[in-house]
Amino acid sequence: MKTPTYYYPHKMGRIILQGMEEVMGRNGADAVLHFASLDTLKTEPVVHAESAFSFEAVSLLQRTLEQLYGPRGGRGLALRIGRVCFKYGLREYGSILGLTEMAFRLLPLSTKLHLGAQAFAELFNKDTDQRVRVDENEQQIIWTIEHCPLCWERKAEAPVCHMAVGVLQESLYWLSGGKIFNVEETACIARGDPACTIVIDKIPLS
Numbered sequence: 001m002k003t004p005t006y007y008y009p010h011k012m013g014r015i016i017l018q019g020m021e022e023v024m025g026r027n028g029a030d031a032v033l034h035f036a037s038l039d040t041l042k043t044e045p046v047v048h049a050e051s052a053f054s055f056e057a058v059s060l061l062q063r064t065l066e067q068l069y070g071p072r073g074g075r076g077l078a079l080r081i082g083r084v085c086f087k088y089g090l091r092e093y094g095s096i097l098g099l100t101e102m103a104f105r106l107l108p109l110s111t112k113l114h115l116g117a118q119a120f121a122e123l124f125n126k127d128t129d130q131r132v133r134v135d136e137n138e139q140q141i142i143w144t145i146e147h148c149p150l151c152w153e154r155k156a157e158a159p160v161c162h163m164a165v166g167v168l169q170e171s172l173y174w175l176s177g178g179k180i181f182n183v184e185e186t187a188c189i190a191r192g193d194p195a196c197t198i199v200i201d202k203i204p205l206s
């Protein structure tokens with residue numbers, strides 16, 4: 001049986017392309033799209049707004065970064081692109097999620113982490129085919145992704161969903177007003193795990 005095709009909506013795909021462009025420059029981003037034979041992503045989304053960016057395409061973009069820049073270089077770029085994506089994402093979705101309201105910003109950090117994670121997961125669950133579950137214990141937030149676009153149909157020895165790690169790092173930095181948190185992908189579907197799991201320590205490093 002053929003696996004069904006899952007999608008990110010147009011808006012979210014645009015955010016990834018904007019992130020790539022900011023980190024790599026227009027030429028660098030175009031080179032990645034060209035190498036991945038995904039040049040049409042630059043124009044096509046406008047036509048199929050609700051189902052523009054297939055998970056295959058999202059996964060291929062990240063894999064192409066690793067092919068062009070090596071595993072380490074590609075990982076570094078994907079992390080940076082993820083961080084920048086959060087900034088654009090906040091502009092696009094922040095007010096819908098209630099994250100930019102003063103009342104939210106004034107809450108204690110632990111409450112903001114809890115509510116922020118819930119709202120962010122809800123965005124993916126409602127607007128995309130990606131499924132996110134949030135679990136918490138005293139020390140950690142556990143962000144579990146099923147139907148993960150970043151490692152879609154990939155096989156790897158170690159976790160590869162770096163862009164998701166970057167997005168979460170930047171969201172925590174923003175939520176906490178400039179603190180750094182340990183964020184680590186501990187399980188990945190590409191490695192044979194049942195889901196992609198990103199563990200966030202609730203106590204910042206600095």
Ligand SMILES: [Zn+2]
Nearest residue numbers: 148151161196
């Ligand atoms: Zn993944």
